[in-house]
Amino acid sequence: MGASKILIIGSINMDLVLRVPYIPQVGETLLGSSVERVPGGKGANQAVTAAKLGADVSMLGKVGGDEFGGPLIDNLRQAGVNTDHIDLESASSSGLAVIQVNDEGDNSIVVLSGANDLCDLSYVTAHENLIKEADSVILQLEIPHEAVYAAVNLARKHGKTVILNPAPAPDSIPDEVLGKLDYLIPNETELQKLSGQTVDSIASAKDAAKVLLAKGVSSLIVTLGSNGSLYVNANESFHVPARAVKAVDTTAAGDSFVAAFAVGLSEGRSVPEAISFATKVSSIVVTKAGAQTSIPERNEVDAFV
Template identity: 40%
Template structure:
């Protein structure tokens, strides 16, 4: 990122469909998931394009509300020479989803095995979505991104599976993670908040998972040359959910599948353009 008063050149620039929720939905759909999408866009060309992109992957879009009063959310992604990114987000329509809209879409929640939410939408809509999901016996997955120092207690109590990256975990627990012991301590702190399953994505180091009073361990990442890490975490979450059985009995296999999918994503540029299809992922 340029410093104040500094102007720097970019080697290239392009526009791609994105958004954490949309990326995760597309990753799930491309890997066997039957996906419903609940959200909001503005009455603009970007909103129309995003809905069309979701439809191309056979994602049900009737849960997307078009708002006249604002623009579609956008993200501005800077990628350095090592393939690592930094992102600035304009929330737009995402931040204006109402509880009433969520209630109107409760049938989409009821027919799902999992509901995945991110912090690109407002907290009230997440809480209402998770309330409905829990009433209907649907497993809730929270991706706490962009990171927040304080997650409302009600949302924590309604979350079954938390999937942060390392930076997001540090933000939630309020301490730096520099080694394995600190990572495990931080995950245990999340368990103490009441969340049963924690899965931490660690980039090139893979994934650490922990089930309260159950299994825990590292699943290593594949060794690849990353050129753009945009949507890698989203790819992991979407493909993990697509492969996870409703009784959670194959969590290790689902994590391994998500890892392999993400390893393909980081070898390509863009967000949704980089997300692999099931036919590309070889688990042998």
């Protein structure tokens, strides 16, 4: 059986990663220890993860005509991603993320969208055939929301598995869009914003997830950082604990989880098995620095204990 076809529609950024002893407060000047350029962007991170895990991956996205655009496409291609439909917008800058990572591996991120803002409705609808050819479609919210929602509609129209990682979290997502998702995969902060409820425990995450189930979402997987993840649908819920590892940098942990879950499903795993597989992948990611530089090859994942 050939590899399942996964289409990622989303952002492509260059990350400027600053190592700092702690995240500075407002008005504080802090000396960092290093800076590194690392290919990133939620969409690109997910595409690289799925490709490294063995899936047949294509990506829709845009980069700018600056010094980062060509290398960002080359990096995706080298990871095994089909980049034939990624556009280089010569008059635009590429997406840029400035990431501060502290000594505990936690981060804060500021994103400048650049060419990602040009991934508009017309660009997505022009590639309906690519959506039609895929088995599953993964989306995030670092490109214009109307384009994301159109992609959800097209993916549902063609009977594809639709996965949305609602990051960065908007104030709301239309109920008609939520009702067309197979899986919504938020973290605690995103779930709190979308549900309007405080999320500070597994129990409160479950209650908040039920608010979104009532709006039409089929299933939610809430990523809880060091507390693992929580799966909730109308009939059941279960908690999957995190693996005990020493976190160096949590950048791309959520992105790798989303993509690995999709790959697990595409390989015929049950939902619990796919979540367990995704947990393993993201556990490896947090032990390394950077976004795509931290994503493991499949043989490393299979050997990980």
